[in-house]
Amino acid sequence: MSRTPSNGTKASSSNGTGTGTAPVRTLDDLAALSGVSRATVSRVINGGPVSEATRRRVQTALEGTNYRPNAAARTLASGRSGVVGVVMHLDPHMLFRDPYFSQLLQGMSDALSEQAIGMMLWLGNRSKEETLDHILWMGLLDGVIATAHEQEDRLVDGLLASSLPTVLVGHRRADPAASYVDVDHVHAADTITTHLVTIGRRRIGHITGRRGTVAGEDRLAGYLRAMRRAGLRTDALIVDGDFNKASGTAGALELLDRGIDGLFCANDAMADGALEAIRVRGLRVPDDVALAGFDDLDFAAQLDPPLTTIRQGVRQLGTEAALTLFQLLKDPAGGPRRVILPTELVIRQSTVGGVQRA
Amino acid sequence: MSRTPSNGTKASSSNGTGTGTAPVRTLDDLAALSGVSRATVSRVINGGPVSEATRRRVQTALEGTNYRPNAAARTLASGRSGVVGVVMHLDPHMLFRDPYFSQLLQGMSDALSEQAIGMMLWLGNRSKEETLDHILWMGLLDGVIATAHEQEDRLVDGLLASSLPTVLVGHRRADPAASYVDVDHVHAADTITTHLVTIGRRRIGHITGRRGTVAGEDRLAGYLRAMRRAGLRTDALIVDGDFNKASGTAGALELLDRGIDGLFCANDAMADGALEAIRVRGLRVPDDVALAGFDDLDFAAQLDPPLTTIRQGVRQLGTEAALTLFQLLKDPAGGPRRVILPTELVIRQSTVGGVQRA
């Protein structure tokens, strides 16, 4: 080991003499400098019970130095690291194409940096097994936030099975012990489908999200619920998509051939694709086909016509995930936390139309 | 302190009896289990000199447990944490709008996870002073990679002034002691401007990037160099942009009024904006105005007409930054590292045109 000799233990006798500024790196150095014990210095730094007089003494000594507590030592002694992990294990080319993950990350970073908590990040570079291993291997994390969009996910299973406090985002698991933060996809999809019904559409198609994802399945479920309640038929009105624009175009072409007057796509990207298909067929939105999406990404309002969609506060979702983790850390015995954030129906010209086209 | 009593020291006498599986958490536990000293177990784990026989013995004992080394203890004892910091201190709404940062992050993550190095991330949520403080406060980092696009940046100054091994990305500093990774903006801008000259354009305008950024200034410098070498005039042919699409539209309208037959925008987003301006004026690309951008973002090839631009391997830039940091950590005395990655001129119909329009 190449330890730079720490002054303060014994060599401190040569300190403060005249050989330039003495590097103050440890509590012991600081203790020697201010004439109190190491324990007292620690109390001053961590806000323990100290008399006002000595507190000032130590503070003054502290000012003159660039002392920083050693995080490793602190973690070792206290059992808390002040660092949480964030896991976004996705297809590399999928990550960040959708602003969803960027905003999620920023929301988390907001809340974490607010509390001066560090954030370690794992993306999908390696296999789920290797990633899980690495996360647990660096056992210094206080907790983990993981995006979990697939209904089945070994990485998420592993995290929940470990002793690491874990918060899931974007996913409600069957596991009753799991804490999570999400929006109510079923309810939101029901709402926007009902909107299409309300404006008089009867043959309303649906292009699903990727099957097997919670968002895909739940939005489909919401669509079905609304249609059933309205007494409308759905057979031959549903085609599978995968959340990508291209699948929206393909799915829309198919549905248009079967005759629809309304279309709910499971996300905005596919709605964008559907828009092209509708244009190719020479039909008008919303006159011939009323169109709705989901997410309210930036571009949704820029489309021609602007897209009716569901807005979810993704950034807030991230913030809420971090706050939920804080709760979990504060009271580990308090049982799992579940947070469902509200969504908002944003009505634009792709359904209520009539307004001028640019 | 709420320490869970570690078995192994003395309580280990009650271990392995019949009271369920004994939790093996420390090297001491493992040592007791395999009948060797703790030091030997440590050597097995870290690949030290151990006889093949005992190595197998320990390995076998290891298999049965879910032992994980304690990162904090390891860091404290060795002085290395296996964690590096990544700093992307930007305007929140700017971050990740441009895929530049996503790809950079992924490139870094590639190289870091490859070496099982952890990655801590700081975004621009708080002030540069607070961010710097927090980074140094958690003194457990082995090194830092920081994006530095402004020519002046107190955060970068602070990192370089600290004792943390630091690699800058996207920025060459005057500071001769700084290690960095970047592309040669001047050369690339010169190349693409020269391309416009080569195809016969004479009144070539330029919309700059945000002034004060290295990319903005250097791309301008490259444009000027190419124009001067070609003996062309540039007065009244340069307007300031800010890398955003809107400034491209505004700048282009201005330049079109002054009469240009070529236009080099400092990035693709502004070229996209310029395209709209040209269309508004009823002009054709490239017949009336040849248009060029910089970055080769995904959408550049999708524009109508597809955009001639400069491709930089952003993801590779991130990877290279991580590798450079590794070098720095391996040989701290080796002096600063500088890496310049090559760029590529991508010629499309916005300059060579003539091909069919969709």
Added chain:
DNA sequence: TTGTACGCGTTATCAT
């Protein structure tokens, strides 16, 4: 090759 023993810098307990 293996074991002994010390040190890493801090927190927290227990006296005073």
Added chain:
DNA sequence: ATGATAACGCGTACAA
């Protein structure tokens, strides 16, 4: 309120 002092878990000279 303050000061000793024992952990925390691991790496590594040094000795054997």
